[in-house]
Amino acid sequence: MKYGIALFPSKPLQDQANSFRMRYDTHYAQIPPHITLKDPFELEEDQLPQLLKSLKEIAKNADPAYIKVYKVDSFYPQSNTIFFKIQEHESLTYLYKALHQDSEETKPYSFVPHLTIGQDLSEDEHADIVGRLKMKEFEHEETIDRMQLLYQLENGSWTVYETFRLGKEA
Amino acid sequence: MKYGIALFPSKPLQDQANSFRMRYDTHYAQIPPHITLKDPFELEEDQLPQLLKSLKEIAKNADPAYIKVYKVDSFYPQSNTIFFKIQEHESLTYLYKALHQDSEETKPYSFVPHLTIGQDLSEDEHADIVGRLKMKEFEHEETIDRMQLLYQLENGSWTVYETFRLGKEA
Numbered sequence: 001m002k003y004g005i006a007l008f009p010s011k012p013l014q015d016q017a018n019s020f021r022m023r024y025d026t027h028y029a030q031i032p033p034h035i036t037l038k039d040p041f042e043l044e045e046d047q048l049p050q051l052l053k054s055l056k057e058i059a060k061n062a063d064p065a066y067i068k069v070y071k072v073d074s075f076y077p078q079s080n081t082i083f084f085k086i087q088e089h090e091s092l093t094y095l096y097k098a099l100h101q102d103s104e105e106t107k108p109y110s111f112v113p114h115l116t117i118g119q120d121l122s123e124d125e126h127a128d129i130v131g132r133l134k135m136k137e138f139e140h141e142e143t144i145d146r147m148q149l150l151y152q153l154e155n156g157s158w159t160v161y162e163t164f165r166l167g168k169e170a
Numbered sequence: 171m172k173y174g175i176a177l178f179p180s181k182p183l184q185d186q187a188n189s190f191r192m193r194y195d196t197h198y199a200q201i202p203p204h205i206t207l208k209d210p211f212e213l214e215e216d217q218l219p220q221l222l223k224s225l226k227e228i229a230k231n232a233d234p235a236y237i238k239v240y241k242v243d244s245f246y247p248q249s250n251t252i253f254f255k256i257q258e259h260e261s262l263t264y265l266y267k268a269l270h271q272d273s274e275e276t277k278p279y280s281f282v283p284h285l286t287i288g289q290d291l292s293e294d295e296h297a298d299i300v301g302r303l304k305m306k307e308f309e310h311e312e313t314i315d316r317m318q319l320l321y322q323l324e325n326g327s328w329t330v331y332e333t334f335r336l337g338k339e340a
Binding site: 011015022148153154160162 | 178200202321324328
């Protein structure tokens with residue numbers, strides 16, 4: 001089964017992201033707006049309990065994730081994905097590193113925290129949208145106190161399997 | 171903000187439900203296949219901690235939910251909603267009652283456990299689909315060990331806020 005790990009921001013930021021995603025993001029209907037912590041990976045179901053245990057431990061030792069959106073940016077020319085760029089922060093770096101410590105290809109320095117608002121766009125659309133949105137001011141900050149383990153259904157959509165509270169339980 | 175409480179079944183049952191939902195359910199893109207435990211309700215954000223505490227307690231005292239799908243049925247003539255009918259079971263009744271004990275209009279006897287696969291259909295479509303699916307055999311059983319608290323975004327889609335493990339923590 002295919003799993004992924006993500007942060008879901010507050011409703012206001014999700015609503016704002018969706019106002020763009022509904023027009024620009026082919027994944028709009030498959031998952032709510034999110035910040036990916038670990039890209040989709042395959043896992044056999046019998047390995048799930050171990051993963052859950054490890055995620056619980058990572059979450060317990062984490063601080064709540066500090067999210068500061070400060071502009072719209074794009075991965076162009078690597079891809080035409082457009083996103084809210086999120087400031088690097090140790091709370092995010094910790095999560096990213098902890099979630100990738102077991103993987104063979106650890107890429108701790110390639111982590112660009114972001115919330116996708118557009119993808120699979122044509123060159124022209126991409127240039128037009130990025131051009132317009134880069135001039136706008138986007139400022140939003142918040143703290144997210146949970147991360148989610150999701151799995152993918154056959155239609156490409158994602159279902160949340162479990163929530164992990166970041167930090168010590170209140 | 172609008173919240174709801176639901177069970178998400180395993181991937182096989184969700185995939186099967188989606189094979190119908192993609193054609194028959196207007197909410198297909200707004201939420202994965204689910205079994206509603208509590209209909210959408212309004213809650214001020216400052217009341218959220220109390221709700222979380224109460225859900226944690228209810229979940230801890232619950233047994234994992236036993237789900238046995240045994241046929242396709244419809245709420246007709248009350249509505250044109252088509253669903254996988256789920257056998258009544260004390261694990262489900264407990265959750266339903268516990269989640270409605272504070273509401274003024276307690277309707278413990280109106281709980282029909284189901285997983286919607288079609289809604290907002292015309293009379294003709296509804297009659298045609300129900301007619302065909304009622305003749306098919308649907309048998310599936312499983313145990314679900316978590317329930318989810320979700321909230322609704324402005325576009326009508328739902329985001330999982332928190333997962334509650336049913337039963338004692340392992």
